[in-house]
Amino acid sequence: xxxxxxxxxWTGERLQRRLLLEEVAGTIAHLExxxxxxxxxxxxxxxxLTLPGLNNVHSHAFHRALRGRTEExxxxxGDFWSWRAEMYRLAGRLEPTSYFQLARAAFAExxxxxxTAVGEFHYLHHQVGGQPYPGPAMEEALVAAAAxxxxxxxxxxxxxxxxxxxxxPLEGPAMRFSDRDAMAWxxxxxxxxxxxxxxxxxxxxxxxxxxxxxxxxxxxWAREHSAPLHxxxxxxxxxxxxxxxxxxxxxxxxxxxLQVLGPTTTAIHAIHLSPDDVRLLGETSTAVCVCPTTExxxxxxxxxxxxxxxAGSPLCLGSDSNSMxxxxxxxxxxxxxxxxxxxxxxxxSATSLLRAATSAGAAALGWNAGELAVGRLADFVSLxxxxxxxxxxxxxxxxxxxxxxAAPSDxxxxxxxxxxxxxxxxxxxxxxxxSLLTQVLSDLETP
Amino acid sequence: xxxxxxxxxWTGERLQRRLLLEEVAGTIAHLExxxxxxxxxxxxxxxxLTLPGLNNVHSHAFHRALRGRTEExxxxxGDFWSWRAEMYRLAGRLEPTSYFQLARAAFAExxxxxxTAVGEFHYLHHQVGGQPYPGPAMEEALVAAAAxxxxxxxxxxxxxxxxxxxxxPLEGPAMRFSDRDAMAWxxxxxxxxxxxxxxxxxxxxxxxxxxxxxxxxxxxWAREHSAPLHxxxxxxxxxxxxxxxxxxxxxxxxxxxLQVLGPTTTAIHAIHLSPDDVRLLGETSTAVCVCPTTExxxxxxxxxxxxxxxAGSPLCLGSDSNSMxxxxxxxxxxxxxxxxxxxxxxxxSATSLLRAATSAGAAALGWNAGELAVGRLADFVSLxxxxxxxxxxxxxxxxxxxxxxAAPSDxxxxxxxxxxxxxxxxxxxxxxxxSLLTQVLSDLETP
Numbered sequence: 073x074x075x076x077x078x079x080x081x082w083t084g085e086r087l088q089r090r091l092l093l094e095e096v097a098g099t100i101a102h103l104e105x106x107x108x109x110x111x112x113x114x115x116x117x118x119x120x121l122t123l124p125g126l127n128n129v130h131s132h133a134f135h136r137a138l139r140g141r142t143e144e145x146x147x148x149x150g151d152f153w154s155w156r157a158e159m160y161r162l163a164g165r166l167e168p169t170s171y172f173q174l175a176r177a178a179f180a181e182x183x184x185x186x187x188t189a190v191g192e193f194h195y196l197h198h199q200v201g202g203q204p205y206p207g208p209a210m211e212e213a214l215v216a217a218a219a220x221x222x223x224x225x226x227x228x229x230x231x232x233x234x235x236x237x238x239x240x241p242l243e244g245p246a247m248r249f250s251d252r253d254a255m256a257w258x259x260x261x262x263x264x265x266x267x268x269x270x271x272x273x274x275x276x277x278x279x280x281x282x283x284x285x286x287x288x289x290x291x292x293w294a295r296e297h298s299a300p301l302h303x304x305x306x307x308x309x310x311x312x313x314x315x316x317x318x319x320x321x322x323x324x325x326x327x328x329x330l331q332v333l334g335p336t337t338t339a340i341h342a343i344h345l346s347p348d349d350v351r352l353l354g355e356t357s358t359a360v361c362v363c364p365t366t367e368x369x370x371x372x373x374x375x376x377x378x379x380x381x382x383a384g385s386p387l388c389l390g391s392d393s394n395s396m397x398x399x400x401x402x403x404x405x406x407x408x409x410x411x412x413x414x415x416x417x418x419x420x421s422a423t424s425l426l427r428a429a430t431s432a433g434a435a436a437l438g439w440n441a442g443e444l445a446v447g448r449l450a451d452f453v454s455l456x457x458x459x460x461x462x463x464x465x466x467x468x469x470x471x472x473x474x475x476x477x478a479a480p481s482d483x484x485x486x487x488x489x490x491x492x493x494x495x496x497x498x499x500x501x502x503x504x505x506x507s508l509l510t511q512v513l514s515d516l517e518t519p
Numbered sequence: 520x521x522x523x524x525x526x527x528x529w530t531g532e533r534l535q536r537r538l539l540l541e542e543v544a545g546t547i548a549h550l551e552x553x554x555x556x557x558x559x560x561x562x563x564x565x566x567x568l569t570l571p572g573l574n575n576v577h578s579h580a581f582h583r584a585l586r587g588r589t590e591e592x593x594x595x596x597g598d599f600w601s602w603r604a605e606m607y608r609l610a611g612r613l614e615p616t617s618y619f620q621l622a623r624a625a626f627a628e629x630x631x632x633x634x635t636a637v638g639e640f641h642y643l644h645h646q647v648g649g650q651p652y653p654g655p656a657m658e659e660a661l662v663a664a665a666a667x668x669x670x671x672x673x674x675x676x677x678x679x680x681x682x683x684x685x686x687x688p689l690e691g692p693a694m695r696f697s698d699r700d701a702m703a704w705x706x707x708x709x710x711x712x713x714x715x716x717x718x719x720x721x722x723x724x725x726x727x728x729x730x731x732x733x734x735x736x737x738x739x740w741a742r743e744h745s746a747p748l749h750x751x752x753x754x755x756x757x758x759x760x761x762x763x764x765x766x767x768x769x770x771x772x773x774x775x776x777l778q779v780l781g782p783t784t785t786a787i788h789a790i791h792l793s794p795d796d797v798r799l800l801g802e803t804s805t806a807v808c809v810c811p812t813t814e815x816x817x818x819x820x821x822x823x824x825x826x827x828x829x830a831g832s833p834l835c836l837g838s839d840s841n842s843m844x845x846x847x848x849x850x851x852x853x854x855x856x857x858x859x860x861x862x863x864x865x866x867x868s869a870t871s872l873l874r875a876a877t878s879a880g881a882a883a884l885g886w887n888a889g890e891l892a893v894g895r896l897a898d899f900v901s902l903x904x905x906x907x908x909x910x911x912x913x914x915x916x917x918x919x920x921x922x923x924x925a926a927p928s929d930x931x932x933x934x935x936x937x938x939x940x941x942x943x944x945x946x947x948x949x950x951x952x953x954s955l956l957t958q959v960l961s962d963l964e965t966p
Contacts, residue, residue, distance in 0.1 A: 397907070419597075458957050507905050
């Protein structure tokens with residue numbers, strides 16, 4: 073049990089001054105604007121602006137090791153697929169210990185950036201060559217990493233069985249991804265238990281990596297377990313072309329025909345969509361996770377986020393490849409990247425973008441969080457407001473200033489389930505996260 | 520005279536360890552790698568990575584007050600022109616004192632971000648209604664602001680005479696921009712002296728704001744004074760359409776016909792270009808200043824920077840509207856925004872992007888700076904490397920990590936002409952820049 077006096081907070085609905093928040097067993101038990109009244113002596117004062125914790129819906133933590141490593145001119149071959157080849161080389165070298173160390177440092181960077189829950193889209197399951205580890209070693213690495221970093225983990229365990237629609241064996245590092253069949257995937261996922269900081273969830277890697285029967289099994293597992301179901305969708309035009317050639321349907325239409333779409337499903341990227349695809353995603357209330365910094369880095373294209381939101385899809389956000397860990401940049405880029413290609417401005421409101429980073433993200437990850445409200449998890453973060461990036465005239469346009477101006481360096485306090493994990497911009501358990509990252513990234517260089 | 524031991528520096532050409540830099544009269548007088556040898560006791564140690572100072576080629580300092588203020592949905596009318604109406608409202612309210620305070624705070628934010636020289640594209644010359652001030656009050660405000668912030672100022676004094684190709688009188692706040700004719704503009708610019716921190720320079724606001732005779736006069740003034748000449752070019756399609764309708768030429772072709780293009784000229788934006796425009800700019804070695812954060816914010820479109828560089832145009836960078844002050848983001852966005860629209864990655868090298876932020880920027884602003892080399896101005900900045908954004912394995916891909924990862928929060932030391940202006944991330948003269956900004960932006964709210 074802990075209590076906090078939030079000097080200025082955005083609850084998810086409105087700005088409030090002097091809000092008393094009391095946490096019991098990790099949950100917000102009481103929330104009350106104090107007006108000019110006195111605060112309880114035991115309440116910890118949180119200055120600046122408090123927001124619900126940020127929810128990072130889509131991450132591949134280990135990609136953090138590629139930051140700045142794949143950007144140099146690659147000639148005419150530079151695209152998503154040449155990047156993937158570099159990512160596979162890294163994937164071929166990680167073991168449970170290095171996977172843990174890298175994920176811990178990446179999750180700690182997220183904590184400093186105000187992220188209180190992360191959806192780790194995990195596909196690096198098995199040993200080099202494809203043999204299973206004796207137990208769920210790579211999964212336990214992620215669970216331990218998130219616990220040390222202090223962030224909630226939704227483990228989106230991804231089923232990945234084939235190299236593409238043409239079938240055939242997986243080769244090289246991709247052999248580590250495969251459980252050989254979807255039932256074996258389900259047995260492995262069932263083999264490790266949930267706990268308060270861990271939400272087990274299912275992921276269909278993509279329509280290219282699973283056949284239709286396997287897609288049905290993974291979706292069925294998610295339904296049975298009332299678990300979130302995520303799927304990479306139409307990030308690249310090549311996926312659309314291959315899917316249409318193999319099935320006569322777009323990836324979205326194929327998923328719809330297999331009853332994968334729906335309000336507990338999140339489509340990741342959703343960039344190359346037909347008008348019918350947008351309608352199907354919206355009508356089924358399927359959430360869409362936009363990952364703009366990665367989509368810009370990989371040259372994927374711009375998600376038609378305004379059309380999706382208008383059709384009925386809740387939008388949420390992911391740092392994906394972690395080439396940048398900054399959910400404020402992800403949020404503003406949802407709007408700004410559309411401006412670049414449409415030459416129009418002002419489609420999404422700042423509060424809708426902040427909800428994408430908070431409540432919609434929490435829903436996609438299966439956490440009862442993302443708002444400051446009684447009964448929700450006590451996950452919140454504070455921003456210093458008198459920084460060069462955020463300075464402005466008081467509360468006027470404050471949420472807009474945050475969305476369009478903020479960076480992780482503005483984050484001061486991060487509280488998860490009532491427990492401070494970052495204070496004064498410093499990670500309480502792990503200390504200097506930059507040094508931790510430097511160490512693990514340097515270790516990866518020395519075989 | 521001062522001396523510095525740079526533990527690791529990128530000179531503009533290469534990375535060097537333990538570089539001794541000696542400054543005399545603001546200039547680099549001696550530069551020597553020390554190897555394992557001892558450093559002079561008086562040398563100030565600069566840790567992290569030292570870079571040449573960043574040159575911000577295109578700024579409208581007063582637009583800083585619009586950050587986060589124009590982003591909310593504006594309905595179907597939201598575009599560059601609706602944004603400009605809001606900017607004009609602000610322009611109608613500033614006086615020399617508030618212009619100074621706002622510019623000082625904006626330039627101080629730039630200093631913290633590692634910017635050692637700024638090109639201020641200045642058009643707010645006269646009193647409300649258009650009457651001249653008794654002296655060059657608004658220009659002196661900018662000069663004093665840059666001096667207090669510690670950054671070099673290239674004052675790109677902009678000639679602005681008409682509302683568009685159709686002619687007619689300027690109205691409202693735009694009356695403050697006009698000198699009535701180009702000769703009066705030249706007399707006003709000649710009325711204030713240069714000094715070591717100030718470079719006077721000329722700007723043609725745009726082909727829509729000056730007739731051809733006036734364009735010739737401004738360009739002639741720049742030639743006579745060997746001063747940089749800048750011009751807003753093809754930021755918006757409407758400018759192209761109006762120019763072609765009025766003159767039968769694209770804005771680029773019109774400027775070429777008036778002998779405005781050339782190696783001392785910088786075209787700002789240069790987004791909506793024909794292949795012939797790209798060729799003309801490249802053949803004449805006209806520099807192009809890309810302002811990606813503003814161009815994304817305003818929905819301008821994506822500059823064809825790769826084609827321009829290939830054609831022969833040096834690229835440089837500007838923070839323009841100061842909706843963000845981060846030349847690292849500007850640099851990476853030159854590459855990343857092209858990826859969004861071309862779906863290819865890896866066109867510009869990281870070092871070429873860093874040169875855009877340093878040496879090419881200095882050239883466009885008329886400063887003998889932007890490299891660590893004997894005879895250049897002693898302007899340099901240091902980045903802490905073990906931060907969450909920049910952490911990586913030693914020197915491998917270091918410049919790429921800086922371009923794709925760095926933010927102003929990574930800047931530690933800023934030295935201009937051998938004189939420290941920022942140390943440990945703090946502005947030595949002005950102290951808490953966030954508070955300074957908050958104060959001036961709040962004052963602007965209370966008429």
